[in-house]
Amino acid sequence: MSVDRTPLKMHLAAALALSLAAGILGIHAAPASPRPADTAAVFAADKGKLRITINGQTVGNEEFTISSSGKEWIARGSMSAHAPGGAEIKASGQLKLSADGAPIRYDWSAEAQKKGSGAVDFVNGTAKCSVDMGAASPFRRDFVFPSPRIAVLDNNLYYQFAVLVRIYDWKAGGKQTFPVVIPQDMVPGSISAESLGLRQAGNGKYEALRVSSTDLEIMIYVDASRRMMRLEVPSSNAVIERE
Numbered sequence: 001m002s003v004d005r006t007p008l009k010m011h012l013a014a015a016l017a018l019s020l021a022a023g024i025l026g027i028h029a030a031p032a033s034p035r036p037a038d039t040a041a042v043f044a045a046d047k048g049k050l051r052i053t054i055n056g057q058t059v060g061n062e063e064f065t066i067s068s069s070g071k072e073w074i075a076r077g078s079m080s081a082h083a084p085g086g087a088e089i090k091a092s093g094q095l096k097l098s099a100d101g102a103p104i105r106y107d108w109s110a111e112a113q114k115k116g117s118g119a120v121d122f123v124n125g126t127a128k129c130s131v132d133m134g135a136a137s138p139f140r141r142d143f144v145f146p147s148p149r150i151a152v153l154d155n156n157l158y159y160q161f162a163v164l165v166r167i168y169d170w171k172a173g174g175k176q177t178f179p180v181v182i183p184q185d186m187v188p189g190s191i192s193a194e195s196l197g198l199r200q201a202g203n204g205k206y207e208a209l210r211v212s213s214t215d216l217e218i219m220i221y222v223d224a225s226r227r228m229m230r231l232e233v234p235s236s237n238a239v240i241e242r243e
Helices: 006-016 159-167
Strands: 046-054 057-069 072-082 088-097 103-111 115-123 126-132 139-144 175-182 187-201 204-212 217-222 228-233 238-242
Touching: 046 072, 057 159, 072 159, 088 159, 159 204, 159 217, 159 228, 187 217, 187 228, 204 228
Parallel strands: none
Antiparallel strands: 046 057, 046 238, 057 072, 072 088, 088 103, 103 115, 115 126, 126 139, 175 187, 187 204, 204 217, 217 228, 228 238
16 A cells, blocks of 8 residues: 655655655665674663754754663653754654563654654564554554564654664674664664774764664764764764753
8 A cells, every 4th residue: 555654754854854764774675683682781771862953053852761661671752853944843752672672562653744643563573563644544564574673763763773772782793784664654674783983973982883774874972881972964964962
């Protein structure tokens, strides 16, 4: 079924220049499984506020938390932005994960020119996606991956890169490939992540993680506790930085 979500998707992408769309992630490439991580130390509680800038101008912010809930972990984020000449953008998401980093369920909502919401249930490597754009019934689509440890990287919600930082195997290092799902666009894909060692970024020196697809490169900088401190998208002069 062909689903027309162009108005919302285009507005979000144009305003922040960081919509991870199907073509960017190269959805036709077969996703590979990430290397197993040290499951005893995958997640740690975190809470913060991110400032979103484009070309040095602040356009919005995002607040997020990562916390334990019994044997599971909950990562939540809520962002708002207002690019010059554009409407206000709001998005929120909640991601429930198992202790080893495998997603269990993701719920999201977004508002720009249109409102939308959706959910993804993850069952044995299958992402069962649904999107509600106000139609009579939600749009549904399933994607099957070779690994249950799937990265959720939704449009304009940057705390999810803080989750990706945690599931990367820092002890093994090197380039690691992760299957990806973008719930708002209902598309799958894959990315690679590679540790580059200590790098200067902003006013500090941090461990750098380069996240790449066929058409996009993102630099993530983390402190000694593996907290995401800064995210850069060189191609669009976008910087997301912890306040």
